[in-house]
Amino acid sequence: MGLAQQFGRPSGLVGSVVGRVMARGNADLSRWVVEQAAAAHPGAVGRVAELGPGPGVGLETLLTTFPDAQVWGVDLSPVMLAQAGKRNGSAVDAGRLTLVEGGVPALAASRPADVVMANHVLYFWADPEAELARIRGFLRPGGVLALGYQLRQNMPAMAQRKFPLAGHRLYDTAEDVTALAEAAGFTSVTQLVKGPADAPQGRVMLATA
Numbered sequence: 001m002g003l004a005q006q007f008g009r010p011s012g013l014v015g016s017v018v019g020r021v022m023a024r025g026n027a028d029l030s031r032w033v034v035e036q037a038a039a040a041h042p043g044a045v046g047r048v049a050e051l052g053p054g055p056g057v058g059l060e061t062l063l064t065t066f067p068d069a070q071v072w073g074v075d076l077s078p079v080m081l082a083q084a085g086k087r088n089g090s091a092v093d094a095g096r097l098t099l100v101e102g103g104v105p106a107l108a109a110s111r112p113a114d115v116v117m118a119n120h121v122l123y124f125w126a127d128p129e130a131e132l133a134r135i136r137g138f139l140r141p142g143g144v145l146a147l148g149y150q151l152r153q154n155m156p157a158m159a160q161r162k163f164p165l166a167g168h169r170l171y172d173t174a175e176d177v178t179a180l181a182e183a184a185g186f187t188s189v190t191q192l193v194k195g196p197a198d199a200p201q202g203r204v205m206l207a208t209a
Helices: 003-008 011-023 027-040 057-065 078-089 089-094 104-110 127-140 157-165 174-183
Strands: 046-051 070-075 099-103 113-121 139-149 187-193 202-209
Touching: 003 174, 027 057, 027 113, 027 139, 027 187, 027 202, 046 057, 046 104, 057 070, 057 078, 057 113, 070 078, 070 104, 078 089, 078 099, 089 099, 089 139, 099 104, 104 113, 127 139, 127 174, 139 174, 174 187, 174 202
Parallel strands: 046 070, 046 113, 070 099, 113 139
Antiparallel strands: 139 202, 187 202
């Protein structure tokens, strides 16, 4: 499995290393996306899920930010679920955090969710509009999707070069991502940028079901 595929579904020893890299490199974005999701859903939050939680930094933040919520982490990679479980072992033991192996359909375990978060997973969907429509179906009416990502030009050179070769899809404008969400039936779609506009540290699309 090539490096680009490892970021989509980490496996084996290389996948374990990729998980540690993601824990360091994506931690700030994960925490910021959770902060934006909480601001976008100021009401009571009882059920929260993260799709593609990787090593579990975002789950850790969700558990803290929504202390009364049940939380689910859904990931295609058993290696990442193991890292997420180790990082958040006390929440797993207490029954607050449930880890599920799978892709978007596995979010059904959290239905009806108040908030679904997904960081850096958009690139790996072959049919993003269909996946977004599935996520909308798992959200409670008025629930929020927080989709963290980067545009092509703001991604590392390796990702810009390797991801398309591996069949992954990169996006050139925030409007391209908004259009996908609107076509999937989301409303009140907004885009926020973390850091300076000319060199963003990340972006989040907030969309209401």
